[in-house]
Amino acid sequence: MTDTKEAGTPVGADLAAIELNGVKKTFHAHGDAVAAVKGIDVSIGEGEFFSLLGPSGCGKTTTMRMIAGFDEPTEGEVFLHGRNVVGVPPNKRDVNMVFQSYALFPHMSVFENVAFGLRRKGVAKSEVARRVGEMLEIVDLKGREKRRPRELSGGQQQRVALARALVNRPRALLLDEPLGALDLKLRQAMQVELKRIQREVGITFVYVTHDQNEALTMSDRIAVMNDGRIEQLGTPREIYERPATTFVAGFIGTSNVLSGTVARAGAGRAVIEPGLGERIVVPCTAAPGEEIELTVRPEKIDVRSDPPAGDGCALRGTVTEVVYLGMFTNYNVTTSTGAEVVVFVQNVSSADDVATRGDSVWLSWDPRHSYVIGA
Amino acid sequence: MTSVAAEESTGTASRRTRGRWGDRLLFGYTWLIIVWLCLPIAVMIAFGFNDTKGRLNLTWQGFTVKWYGRLFSVPDLTTALVNSLTIALVATAVSAVLGTLIGLALGRYRFRGQGALNLVQFAAISAPETVMGASLLSFFVQLNVGRGYWTIVIAHIMFSLSFVAVTVRSRVLTLDPAIDEAARDLGATGWTAFRLVTLPMIFPAVLAGGLLAFALSIDDFIITSFNSGSTLTFPLWIWGAQKNGLPPQVNVMGTLIFVAGVLLAVGNALLARRRR
Numbered sequence: 001m002t003d004t005k006e007a008g009t010p011v012g013a014d015l016a017a018i019e020l021n022g023v024k025k026t027f028h029a030h031g032d033a034v035a036a037v038k039g040i041d042v043s044i045g046e047g048e049f050f051s052l053l054g055p056s057g058c059g060k061t062t063t064m065r066m067i068a069g070f071d072e073p074t075e076g077e078v079f080l081h082g083r084n085v086v087g088v089p090p091n092k093r094d095v096n097m098v099f100q101s102y103a104l105f106p107h108m109s110v111f112e113n114v115a116f117g118l119r120r121k122g123v124a125k126s127e128v129a130r131r132v133g134e135m136l137e138i139v140d141l142k143g144r145e146k147r148r149p150r151e152l153s154g155g156q157q158q159r160v161a162l163a164r165a166l167v168n169r170p171r172a173l174l175l176d177e178p179l180g181a182l183d184l185k186l187r188q189a190m191q192v193e194l195k196r197i198q199r200e201v202g203i204t205f206v207y208v209t210h211d212q213n214e215a216l217t218m219s220d221r222i223a224v225m226n227d228g229r230i231e232q233l234g235t236p237r238e239i240y241e242r243p244a245t246t247f248v249a250g251f252i253g254t255s256n257v258l259s260g261t262v263a264r265a266g267a268g269r270a271v272i273e274p275g276l277g278e279r280i281v282v283p284c285t286a287a288p289g290e291e292i293e294l295t296v297r298p299e300k301i302d303v304r305s306d307p308p309a310g311d312g313c314a315l316r317g318t319v320t321e322v323v324y325l326g327m328f329t330n331y332n333v334t335t336s337t338g339a340e341v342v343v344f345v346q347n348v349s350s351a352d353d354v355a356t357r358g359d360s361v362w363l364s365w366d367p368r369h370s371y372v373i374g375a
Numbered sequence: 376m377t378s379v380a381a382e383e384s385t386g387t388a389s390r391r392t393r394g395r396w397g398d399r400l401l402f403g404y405t406w407l408i409i410v411w412l413c414l415p416i417a418v419m420i421a422f423g424f425n426d427t428k429g430r431l432n433l434t435w436q437g438f439t440v441k442w443y444g445r446l447f448s449v450p451d452l453t454t455a456l457v458n459s460l461t462i463a464l465v466a467t468a469v470s471a472v473l474g475t476l477i478g479l480a481l482g483r484y485r486f487r488g489q490g491a492l493n494l495v496q497f498a499a500i501s502a503p504e505t506v507m508g509a510s511l512l513s514f515f516v517q518l519n520v521g522r523g524y525w526t527i528v529i530a531h532i533m534f535s536l537s538f539v540a541v542t543v544r545s546r547v548l549t550l551d552p553a554i555d556e557a558a559r560d561l562g563a564t565g566w567t568a569f570r571l572v573t574l575p576m577i578f579p580a581v582l583a584g585g586l587l588a589f590a591l592s593i594d595d596f597i598i599t600s601f602n603s604g605s606t607l608t609f610p611l612w613i614w615g616a617q618k619n620g621l622p623p624q625v626n627v628m629g630t631l632i633f634v635a636g637v638l639l640a641v642g643n644a645l646l647a648r649r650r651r
Binding site: 069070089101121164168 | 551553554556557558559560561562563564567571572575576
């Protein structure tokens with residue numbers, strides 16, 4: 001084993017930056033065994049912006065801590081650039097972490113904070129000064145080298161934490177809800193900033209968050225986690241448009257979940273016919289008589305007062321709530337199947353609301369936007 | 376902006392008129408307490424300059440500084456003072472190191488026996504000194520250990536340890552555990568992380584605990600008297616000598632210890648202010 005973090009094994013071009021193989025983690029507290037991570041297999045590519053998204057307690061932070069080396073997996077293997085690092089302490093792993101609380105050293109200046117990692121590696125003094133200066137420039141903190149962390153604003157502290165980790169040029173940067181403590185405006189600005197910095201330095205980012213917008217905005221790929229497992233792994237578009245499970249559909253954005261028994265099938269399509277003139281068309285291979293569950297995103301649905309023409313999806317319902325939200329209007333509709341459906345209608349013209357509360361309406365959408373859950 | 380400023384000034388003005396008599400009372404009371412607390416010390420300092428002729432140093436007989444010149448002319452007293460100082464230094468050093476380790480463990484980790492350790496610590500702090508002294512004596516007698524210098528040191532370490540541990544623990548509890556992890560993450564070994572990150576953050580508590588330990592040790596009488604054997608410390612010597620009259624050197628040494636204490640306290644306050 002090498003004793004510095006920078007020296008490492010030769011890197012193959014197709015080697016994953018991070019690979020988790022059947023990783024499980026069980027904590028023991030008061031005699032109870034609590035399974036935090038129940039088996040994760042994932043491979044994160046070089047230079048990728050990868051998010052672990054999920055509600056609190058889903059195991060995303062534990063997963064990250066196992067990559068950093070603060071927790072060891074109960075079962076399974078963790079590879080950093082092809083090297084199994086199980087049992088290797090955090091100070092010997094070539095990854096750095098940005099903590100949710102920033103965890104800056106309060107008794108050190110900004111410069112000393114950022115220089116900490118380089119000094120541990122014995123980098124020459126002039127080189128330390130150059131690289132710290134460079135990094136402070138990237139995070140836009142030039143001229144604040146001598147400040148103490150508490151003299152900085154939350155956003156500035158956040159950037160010091162980022163610089164302190166990135167200056168070491170780690171193989172991967174792990175970020176644990178780094179924007180959680182910032183207010184909305186600053187958070188949005190930092191999202192753009194983080195993405196820019198990631199492009200600039202070209203380092204693999206593993207980003208832990210419970211904020212779906214954050215994950216959708218920045219990530220190349222997202223792993224949606226729930227109860228210690230990955231529910232779905234894919235690009236933001238895949239995750240949003242084709243949620244694989246009811247959990248993902250519910251967790252990412254607003255999603256309508258419909259269910260029914262297939263009445264007709266053919267040509268790669270299944271049709272549910274809840275009532276006269278009503279049909280839900282789904283592109284899938286389910287056979288007649290099969291019970292299926294599907295999702296449709298609210299912005300894909302149209303609201304109209306007369307039955308739609310053609311052979312698209314058509315569903316009858318009653319408007320229970322209309323909320324005007326500026327850019328669009330939000331309709332809550334109780335369909336004839338009993339399901340609650342949310343519809344976003346864009347306020348494109350100055351036209352009045354398409355329907356009001358209590359109206360009987362028809363919902364219609366293109367079959368391309370129906371996705372079977374679990375297919 | 377201006378309205379806010381105006382409001383503030385009227386606010387303070389009314390508070391001032393309302394509290395004028397209250398303020399004066401508080402002011403007078405404050406100084407009364409300060410004088411009350413300082414008077415015995417002032418008397419001690421003054422009688423170090425008393426030109427006393429006989430064995431008793433109880434009445435004022437004129438000003439002199441000769442006792443400062445003859446500070447070490449009572450050999451037993453000098454030995455006792457040296458004993459007290461070295462015992463205090465050793466006890467402080469040992470209890471600072473051990474207490475810091477205990478405080479760190481109590482504040483940072485969860486382990487079997489933690490609750491018991493916490494309880495025992497507070498018991499050690501709150502137990503009557505006579506009980507501690509007597510039980511320690513029977514402990515040494517049972518083990519057939521001859522009482523003397525080192526039994527005093529052991530006794531002093533025992534009772535000052537908890538004070539350091541409690542002070543350090545409460546400081547550690549306020550620290551973000553992620554800071555230590557961050558140091559490890561940035562390539563520091565466990566020892567380096569402690570030396571460069573944890574220790575500087577808990578140092579004020581270690582210092583405070585250490586000063587407390589020193590202060591407790593240097594003037595401890597009860598526990599020491601049980602376990603001293605034939606070794607004399609400064610307080611023990613004074614206790615023994617006061618029946619025959621105390622030489623003014625006692626006052627001089629008391630004054631010097633007091634001045635050193637004040638200087639340490641002031642230095643600590645200045646350091647804390649600069650740190651802030």
